[in-house]
Amino acid sequence: xxxxxxxAEAHGHDQGGHGSVGFYWTIAGILGVITAVxxxxxxxxxxAPALAPIxxxxxxxxxxMVVMFFMHLKFDSKVFTVVFLTGLSxxxxxxxxxxxxxxxxxxxxx
Amino acid sequence: MSDTAVAExxxxxxxxxxxxxxxxxxxxxxxxxFFASLISTYMVYKGASTTGxxxxxxLNIPLTSVSTFVLLMSSLAMVLALxxxxxxxxxxxxxxxxxVIVLGGTFLGFQVYEFTHFVHEGLTISGNVFGSxxxxxxxxxxxxxxxxxxxxxxxxxxxxxxKLTPAEALKVEIAGLYWHFVDIxxxxxxxxxxxxx
Numbered sequence: 001x002x003x004x005x006x007x008a009e010a011h012g013h014d015q016g017g018h019g020s021v022g023f024y025w026t027i028a029g030i031l032g033v034i035t036a037v038x039x040x041x042x043x044x045x046x047x048a049p050a051l052a053p054i055x056x057x058x059x060x061x062x063x064x065m066v067v068m069f070f071m072h073l074k075f076d077s078k079v080f081t082v083v084f085l086t087g088l089s090x091x092x093x094x095x096x097x098x099x100x101x102x103x104x105x106x107x108x109x110x
Numbered sequence: 111m112s113d114t115a116v117a118e119x120x121x122x123x124x125x126x127x128x129x130x131x132x133x134x135x136x137x138x139x140x141x142x143x144f145f146a147s148l149i150s151t152y153m154v155y156k157g158a159s160t161t162g163x164x165x166x167x168x169l170n171i172p173l174t175s176v177s178t179f180v181l182l183m184s185s186l187a188m189v190l191a192l193x194x195x196x197x198x199x200x201x202x203x204x205x206x207x208x209x210v211i212v213l214g215g216t217f218l219g220f221q222v223y224e225f226t227h228f229v230h231e232g233l234t235i236s237g238n239v240f241g242s243x244x245x246x247x248x249x250x251x252x253x254x255x256x257x258x259x260x261x262x263x264x265x266x267x268x269x270x271x272x273k274l275t276p277a278e279a280l281k282v283e284i285a286g287l288y289w290h291f292v293d294i295x296x297x298x299x300x301x302x303x304x305x306x307x
Contacts, residue, residue: 021193024189027186028183028185028186031182031185035175035178035182038301039171039305042305051306055301055305056301058301059297059298059300059301062182062294062297063294063298066290066297067290070186070189070293071286071287071290077125077127079127079132079135080131080132080135083135084138087136087139087140087141087142087143088142090142090146091143091145091146092146094143094146094150095149095150095153098150098154099150099153103156
């Protein structure tokens with residue numbers, strides 16, 4: 001395959017795949033609704049015991065939707081997904097490990 | 111300009127992917143580690159302040175909810191601007207790039223108001239552990255938004271001058287990746303710092 005053929009083929013990847021304008025408005029609407037639900041959950045006292053799992057789940061859904069549809073990772077080359085998820089996974093591991101070490105383990109020891 | 115000619119304007123890796131895009135995704139991966147370190151610091155020192163103000167004393171959820179919504183909508187404007195550039199619609203691209211600048215500027219305005227209000231309430235970067243970790247984390251995020259607004263302004267001027275043709279869509283796409291990344295970092299900050307006090 002010649003250089004120009006590779007380049008031309010890559011140009012297809014370059015586009016990254018994208019949805020229609022209506023699709024983007026729908027995603028934005030869903031993101032807005034989830035944000036409203038997050039704030040509502042924060043103010044509902046009855047949900048206080050389950051606040052953390054509910055909010056973390058909703059936040060993860062928003063995060064995933066922006067990455068998949070606005071950043072086009074769902075439609076783009078898997079190489080980008082691997083590169084990004086590598087950094088994200090290590091970062092998440094660091095946060096979880098440090099919080100466990102400094103916040104929860106000392107409490108368990110009493 | 112043919113597709114092949116357009117494609118040859120960019121450099122490509124052995125995988126056939128544009129080098130700029132591979133490099134930028136790698137940069138975003140490293141940015142995950144950068145913000146993870148700041149978020150970790152905030153979480154580790156959470157509740158460690160011995161003197162006020164404490165998070166519940168100063169954090170304004172209704173105000174921050176509005177600024178969060180503004181930043182989310184700026185991401186929509188960004189993706190619509192990219193769509194405009196790809197279609198070769200200069201007016202549409204310019205309009206949505208202007209919206210990204212306005213919404214990003216509005217978010218920064220909210221942050222400046224919030225920081226000023228907190229300082230008046232007695233929360234400073236050196237006052238207690240909460241203040242230090244909060245201002246460093248949200249300050250670095252605000253700095254990223256500021257860089258993004260400047261970047262969008264450059265693209266907006268290019269668009270007005272007719273220099274953002276479909277062949278230049280990769281430039282807007284990469285700027286968009288940066289802007290959306292700033293958005294997803296705020297999604298995490300809003301939940302961990304503001305809602306899970």
